[in-house]
Amino acid sequence: MxxxxxxxxxxxxxxxxxxxxxxxxxxxxxxxxxxxxxxxxxxxxxxxxxxxxxxxxxxxxxxxxxxxxxxxxxxxxxxxxxxxxxxxxxxxxxxxxxxxxxxxxxxxxxxxxxxxxxxxxxxxxxxxxxxxxxxxxxxxxxxxxxxxxxxxxxxxxxxxxxxxxxxxMIDTDEKRRKALRLIPIDDVWGIGRQYANRLKKMGINTAYDFAERHLDWVNMTFRNIVVERTWRELNGEDCVPNEQLANKKSICTSRSFNGMVKDFATLRTHVSNYAARCAEKLRAQHTVATIVSVFIHTNPFREDLPQYYNFMEQRLITPTNSTMTIVQTATKVLQELFREGYQYKKAGVIVMGIGPNSPIQHDLFDYNAEQFEKMKRIDAVVDRINRLHGTETIVLGAQQYTRPDGKGKADVFANAIKHDFRSKNPTTRWSDIIILK
Amino acid sequence: MTKTIQIIKGHFESQQPLQLAPAIKAGFPSPADDYHHDRLDFNRDLIRHPEATFYGRVMGDSMIDASICDGDIAVIDRSIEPKDGDIVVAYVNEEFTIKYLDLSHKDEGYIELRPANKNYSPIRINADDEFEVWGVVLWTIKSMHNA
CATH class of the missing domain: 3.30.70.270 (Reverse transcriptase/Diguanylate cyclase domain)
Structure with missing residues (x-):
């Protein structure tokens, strides 16, 4: 190093x-x-x-x-x-x-x-x-x-x-070795629980034990690129790509394009689709996201072309898994990211700050291909009314929740979640700003 | 002789200052180009550290002589080091309070939070009390209209 x-x-x-x-x-x-x-x-x-x-x-x-x-x-x-x-x-x-x-x-x-x-x-x-x-x-x-x-x-x-x-800061080889000796293999980023258990059975208990093995042994034993990269990084190399950063706490949908994309409109279509896919994934696992981020980049292997990499994010006012909201937010972020004059190779949408959605989830709410287009149009109208008259004036039948007292179904999200000890929102709502005596 | 005056309506609902237009030149350059200046913007000009800025609502009249009244909104900046004489927000007895910070007795082992109203007495904070100045008040906003 x-x-x-x-x-x-x-x-x-x-x-x-x-x-x-x-x-x-x-x-x-x-x-x-x-x-x-x-x-x-x-x-x-x-x-x-x-x-x-x-x-x-x-x-x-x-x-x-x-x-x-x-x-x-x-x-x-x-x-x-x-x-x-x-x-x-x-x-x-x-x-x-x-x-x-x-x-x-x-x-x-x-x-x-x-x-x-x-x-x-x-x-x-x-x-x-x-x-x-x-x-x-x-x-x-x-x-x-x-x-x-x-x-x-x-x-x-x-x-x-x-x-x-x-x-x-680990900036010398001496510090690196010292640190690895103190870190249990379970705590190494990139080594999942199953791999950690396997390693421990082989007598490999610390990051140092693992890093000292030969790379051939690592590859023979695991045949897994993530494990190999982890080994290389423990030994001081820099090789984990940014794409690998999407983790369980976030959902990432990204693709490399067939050929290059130069114009905003095409890029926007791609990003919209990735955003919609993220929303679907959120709904499939009954969760909502707090942050939508978008990245775009050019082809790093084409050194003859100008390079651009950027990443930007937007917080959602209310955590959501609505396709409409997530697509809109992602395209807004893309608008800020996009620079004219580059040939883009890849784009992606990542949603994070993921929390559970609700006590009850209805099948209607789940993704259904035929209904999707219809839902999207309904979403648009509903969103507009809600913008004018306040959130949750109109919600889809499927977005309604059983009341906490169990009577009927006509309750909106914010009221249906049990949050007896919820703090205020002094940074997002004027009604909640701190009181100065 | 009559002159036509064209009234151009401003666009005030936007929160974001306009991005500078890219330098696409077509036709004659406008004589105003060289005098371009971004529009005044409270968000940009009054809030110097957005990440450190919080808002609070004043309750009561303990700062009335500093023209800070019940219902006013205080703009609080946590990035600024509190100085003697600043109006600050402090957290005392599980409450936020807005007061003058008086550091003149620091050498004697205490500081004071002074109200701006003679009906209230200063709050004395001893060196070993658990206490923090939460932020410095930069502005207060008061509504002048009963909407």
Whole structure:
């Protein structure tokens, strides 16, 4: 590893949902806080204090009282509107400071620090944490390394040990080896649980054990490109492509074009279709997304042609899986991304900040090819009425939910979800801005 | 002699300032080209750090002598380091409060949040109290119209 190659970074909001809730509840700093899944089912986010108490992720809400009798735990329903807005601020700060960024999930953002080789990056990272903490009120951890896999490992250390002041950098071979010895194979990005279990059975327990194996052995044993790339990156190479960044926490639909695309209209048609596909995937798994992002790029192998790569995102005001909304948002983002004069090779749509949709889901709501066109037209009319008269004035029959009391079906989404401990939305609704006494 | 005056209607509902048009030249250049200036825009000019800007609604009259009244909206910027004499938003006793920040007693081990109303007394914060200045108030907006 040499110091003058560009570094990667991963910037990760600490206990993201809890930190978002604490922005407007500073009194909860240092106290156990948990955030529940939609419908207040189970614990999805925990403060460090809650983790130390022994509260596990996934603990059903109703068990909290039994398991931790008499203990004070601040409980919140999940509020994706708030989390989407505040993490969007974090991304806005990051992207003003780096040449390339790629949002990986609602609470994680990769950056590529090309051209910043001469900076004291450790100090820069500490400063960035301080800035985000002060501006938005959310603590982040930053890992810096010559590739994404090692950056992920560095961020583990930044999170775990206060001495790093929220930023850990692996920039020498000595630091790399030391870090790999301390990282269990389960915690290596790119090694799924099944592979990790297989490796452990073979006596490979740390990232170091794995990285020290011969590449031939890795390929013979796994015959898997992702595993190979992980091995290479643990050894200091930079080879995980951006496309591999789409993860379970996001849905990505992307394609390389047959030939090149130069005009906006064609590109828009492609992007619209990818966006629609993302919406379908969301509906198929009964989820809604908070953020829609679009990337486009030229063909990197055609070095004779001008190159352009860009990525941009838009938050949705209300988390949704509506084809209409997601397509509209994606085309709006594309409009900002698009630059005339390039030959584009690939485009993609990624939706993230994904949360469960509702207590009840009807078959009607699921994707159905014949009905799709009809739905789209209905969507348009309904959306227009809702824009004029307020959200959820008209909803499709299928978008209605059974009331929480179980009587009838005529309830709209916002009222049907159980969110007894939902915080306010001081950054997205005038009615909810903080009160100053 | 009559002159025709053409009234051009402004487009004020847009929140985004117009992008500069690409330099496509056709016909005569407009003499105004060299004087092009973006339209004034509160979002751009008054909010210097959008990522750090939050809004709050004033309740009560503890800052009345600073012309901050019940119902006003305060524009709060968290990126600015609070200085002595700034109007700040602080979080005290599980509430947000808007007050003058008085750092003049810092050497004596305490600071004060001073109201602008003689019917209220200052809030004294000792060095070891849990306390944070949440943000600095840059502007207040008050409605002058009962719509």
């Amino acid at each position: 040499v110091n003058d190659i560009p570094m990667y970074g991963i910037i990760d909001c600490d206990n993201c949902y809890v930190s978002c809730e604490r922005v407007f509840r500073p009194d909860l700093n240092g106290k156990p806080v948990v955030v529940l899944s939609n419908n207040d089912g189970c614990v999805v986010a925990r403060s460090n204090e809650a983790k130390r108490m022994g509260i596990k992720a996934g603990t059903p809400y109703y068990q909290l009282e039994e398991l931790f009798p008499g203990q004070k735990i601040a409980v919140f329903s999940s509020n994706y509107e708030l989390y989407g807005e505040l993490t969007g601020r974090v991304v806005d700060i990051i992207r003003k400071e780096v040449p390339v960024y790629f949002r990986y999930s609602i609470d994680e953002c990769f950056v590529y620090l090309d051209g910043m080789e001469q900076f004291d990056l450790k100090q820069w990272g500490e400063g960035l944490h301080k800035k985000i903490r002060q501006y938005v009120g959310i603590p982040v951890s930053i890992g810096l390394a010559p590739n994404k896999t090692l950056a992920k490992i560095a961020s583990h250390f930044a999170k775990k040990y206060q001495g790093y002041r929220h930023c850990c």
